[in-house]
Amino acid sequence: MTDFLKIVRDRRSANKFIENINIPRKDFHEIFEELTLAPSAFNLQHARYYVIEDKELTDKVYEASFKQYKIKTASATIVITGDKKAHLNASEIYEGSKMLGILDKTEYNMMLDIINNLYEGWGESFQHDEAIRNASLSAMLFMLLAKNKGWDTCPMIYFEKDKIRELLNISDNEVPVLMVTMGKMDKSSSKIRGARKTTSEFVKFY
Numbered sequence: 001m002t003d004f005l006k007i008v009r010d011r012r013s014a015n016k017f018i019e020n021i022n023i024p025r026k027d028f029h030e031i032f033e034e035l036t037l038a039p040s041a042f043n044l045q046h047a048r049y050y051v052i053e054d055k056e057l058t059d060k061v062y063e064a065s066f067k068q069y070k071i072k073t074a075s076a077t078i079v080i081t082g083d084k085k086a087h088l089n090a091s092e093i094y095e096g097s098k099m100l101g102i103l104d105k106t107e108y109n110m111m112l113d114i115i116n117n118l119y120e121g122w123g124e125s126f127q128h129d130e131a132i133r134n135a136s137l138s139a140m141l142f143m144l145l146a147k148n149k150g151w152d153t154c155p156m157i158y159f160e161k162d163k164i165r166e167l168l169n170i171s172d173n174e175v176p177v178l179m180v181t182m183g184k185m186d187k188s189s190s191k192i193r194g195a196r197k198t199t200s201e202f203v204k205f206y
């Protein structure tokens, strides 16, 4: 089995974590460094990460997440948001490619026009979908990169969005997409993996 397959197969959503374990900042830095390679539409890099380690804040996040006990035991809880206005930073992102000569001025202007027409033309609901789509892809890669470093995670949606927004001072331009608890899984409380569909139930070839 390749290392990659081992990571995919070993990743489980932790039910509970072993308490009082710190995640070295170095591990976070290395995970986030690799995470910059995640794909995103037009390379707009919509995802934002809020890493919560502070005990007092964790308690508030726990309250705002319907008291899901794993938050209390996790080494960190990470809130991942998607920026609905990521397209407004396109010039900043593409400026680098222009300076390096990867894009000439005409191509650069064309790219910005395409992005602007799409995100403004298709409007709010597209911007919202894009925030969720791109942050979700990033979050999956984050969980695999964490597992690669020996850290377990659990993706979570069962939280009060507005309370989390307020606690972390998240701007209205960002959609809270997922919460990910992270730490060392307490295996004594892990369950057998839930049944999966067979591939023929969710794949169609044409």
Ligand SMILES: Cc1cc2nc3c(=O)[nH]c(=O)nc-3n(C[C@H](O)[C@H](O)[C@H](O)COP(=O)(O)O)c2cc1C
Pocket (backbone or CB within 6 Å): 011, 012, 013, 014, 068, 154, 155, 156, 157, 158, 159, 193, 194
């Ligand atoms: C979008 C999403 C939201 C989830 N929300 C929660 C949650 O709020 N609380 C929780 O304990 N698990 C949550 N989970 C974890 C799932 O229950 C878990 O992924 C699923 O049962 C499959 O188990 P496995 O990840 O161990 O293979 C969520 C998973 C996803 C992908």
